[in-house]
Amino acid sequence: MTAILPLLFLFAAISGTAVVLVRDPARQVFAIAVNGLVLAILFDALQAPDVALSELAVGTAAVPLLFLVALMAVKTQPPEEDS
Amino acid sequence: MSPNARIVLLALAGLALLPGAAAVIAGLPAFGSTIAQYGERINAVAPEARHVANMVSAINFDLRGLDTLGEEFMLLAAITGTVVLLRGRRGEGNTERAMRRPGRAVIPRSEAVVLACRIAGPLTALFGLYVVLHATVTPGGGFQGGVILASGTLLIYLGEGYAGWRDAIRSHWLDALEGGGALLFALCGLAPMLTGAAFMQNILPLGTFRDLFSGGLMLVENLGVALAVTGGFTQLFLEFMEETREAREPEEPGEESA
DSSP states (O other), rough: OHHHHHHHHHHHHHHHHHHOOOOHHHHHHHHHHHHHHHHHHHHHHOHHHHHHHHHHHIIIIIIHHHHHHHHHHOOOOOOGGGG | OOHHHHHHHHHHHHHHHHHHHHHHHHHHOTOOOOOOOHHHHHHHHHHHHOOSSSHHHHHIIIHHHHHHHHHHHHHHHHHHHHHHHGGGGGEEEEEEEEETTTTOOOOOOOOHHHHHHHHHHHHHHHHHHEEEEEEEESSSOOOHHHHHHHHHHHHHHHHHHHHHHHHHOOOHHHHHHHHHHHHEEEHHHHHHHHOOOOOOOOOOOOTTTTSSSTTTTHHHHHHHHHHHHHHHHHHHHHHHHHHHBBBHHHHSTTTOOO
């Protein structure tokens, strides 16, 4: 148990930094989702399962899905123009 | 204001706030040292007084239920504001069918995505219902379950496309869910007053400890929160999608517009 918490803090720091460093919005969505997942596990390890569930539902599922769908909606050019 | 002046202002503000922040951080209890006294008291009292195994629900819906009522209406106000902002000149009239984005190619979905969404969608909805119903027994409750239910409806969109999603989701129903949930919560506060009890006093039978039916009035309040959150999040998503589209009748009703 003593090794898990520092490891989770480290993961939270790494995944949080990754959200900022990743520049492509589509990849950033997944970085946010991973960060949310790490935070959810961290909350659970700190014996806050209610908060962990909220974080999992909002930070890992709802918000990335909304972002992903918004990105899909914003992309207006047909796919053949991309290449 | 020039960039340099901003940086000077930031540095000054930082210097002014630093002693206070340092004092607060130094005064914090050590990491993981003790449970706060309030928590200890709740743990000792709530199972006997409210027959509830999940203390967080006991605090949210009963002991500090008034705070949650405030949060509930905060959510209602935030979503109403967003909807008003996004509807803009489109007005209140929502089309029954999906609107189209002009000049946008329809990208076909892969069968794997459709299959995955058709399997995961109902399972997600089922899990959401489970989390809502077991609010007083296991971690979770109306808010978490409501968000999971709303995510379940998003999986319909990913799997079936926007037209299919709009066929399943009715905007007016979402309004009713959102407003009705908040109303139900408010009524839970007011109804006990009719019997002469205090605002939001738990007058319903408390049920059995660790049973699905435990907590009395909390179950009704929890249901109100679940309805409002499910309706609110889905409504938010719907308005977000409609905002980028223009009303135009599709050439054939079943046509997909992703």
